[in-house]
Amino acid sequence: MIGYxxxxxxxxxxxxxKDDRQRLAELALAVxxxxxxxxxxxxxxxxxxxxxxxxxxxxxxxxxx
Numbered sequence: 001m002i003g004y005x006x007x008x009x010x011x012x013x014x015x016x017x018k019d020d021r022q023r024l025a026e027l028a029l030a031v032x033x034x035x036x037x038x039x040x041x042x043x044x045x046x047x048x049x050x051x052x053x054x055x056x057x058x059x060x061x062x063x064x065x
Contacts, residue, residue, distance in 0.1 A: 004012075034045035 030045065030049070034042055037045060
Protein backbone atom coordinates (compact mmCIF):
# COMPACT_ATOMS: atom_id res chain seq x y z
CA MET A 1 0.00 0.00 0.00
CA ILE A 2 1.33 3.40 -0.96
CA GLY A 3 0.74 6.22 1.47
CA TYR A 4 1.05 9.93 0.93
CA UNK A 5 1.46 12.70 3.45
CA UNK A 6 -1.03 15.52 3.64
CA UNK A 7 1.64 17.90 2.35
CA UNK A 8 2.20 15.68 -0.70
CA UNK A 9 -1.53 15.56 -1.43
CA UNK A 10 -1.82 19.34 -1.14
CA UNK A 11 1.19 19.82 -3.42
CA UNK A 12 -0.28 17.42 -5.96
CA UNK A 13 -3.68 19.12 -6.01
CA UNK A 14 -2.03 22.55 -6.27
CA UNK A 15 0.07 21.35 -9.21
CA UNK A 16 -2.99 19.83 -10.87
CA UNK A 17 -4.92 23.09 -10.47
CA LYS A 18 -2.00 25.05 -11.92
CA ASP A 19 -1.86 22.64 -14.87
CA ASP A 20 -5.60 23.10 -15.46
CA ARG A 21 -5.23 26.89 -15.44
CA GLN A 22 -2.30 26.70 -17.87
CA ARG A 23 -4.23 24.45 -20.27
CA LEU A 24 -7.22 26.77 -20.14
CA ALA A 25 -5.01 29.79 -20.85
CA GLU A 26 -3.42 28.01 -23.82
CA LEU A 27 -6.84 27.03 -25.17
CA ALA A 28 -8.13 30.59 -24.76
CA LEU A 29 -5.17 31.93 -26.73
CA ALA A 30 -5.61 29.32 -29.45
CA VAL A 31 -9.32 30.08 -29.80
CA UNK A 32 -8.65 33.81 -29.88
CA UNK A 33 -6.10 33.37 -32.67
CA UNK A 34 -8.35 30.96 -34.56
CA UNK A 35 -11.25 33.42 -34.59
CA UNK A 36 -9.08 35.74 -36.66
CA UNK A 37 -8.26 32.98 -39.16
CA UNK A 38 -9.78 32.52 -42.57
CA UNK A 39 -12.02 29.51 -43.32
CA UNK A 40 -9.09 27.20 -44.08
CA UNK A 41 -7.28 28.28 -40.92
CA UNK A 42 -10.40 27.75 -38.81
CA UNK A 43 -10.87 24.26 -40.28
CA UNK A 44 -7.24 23.46 -39.49
CA UNK A 45 -7.73 24.70 -35.92
CA UNK A 46 -10.79 22.49 -35.47
CA UNK A 47 -8.96 19.48 -36.88
CA UNK A 48 -6.03 20.00 -34.52
CA UNK A 49 -8.29 20.47 -31.50
CA UNK A 50 -10.33 17.34 -32.22
CA UNK A 51 -7.29 15.23 -32.98
CA UNK A 52 -8.30 14.44 -36.56
CA UNK A 53 -5.13 16.03 -37.96
CA UNK A 54 -1.55 15.49 -36.84
CA UNK A 55 -0.05 18.31 -34.82
CA UNK A 56 2.51 20.37 -36.66
CA UNK A 57 5.99 20.46 -35.13
CA UNK A 58 6.91 23.72 -33.48
CA UNK A 59 9.56 25.85 -35.12
CA UNK A 60 12.85 25.94 -33.29
CA UNK A 61 13.88 29.32 -31.98
CA UNK A 62 17.40 30.49 -32.79
CA UNK A 63 19.84 30.55 -29.92
CA UNK A 64 21.79 33.63 -28.95
CA UNK A 65 25.23 32.15 -29.06
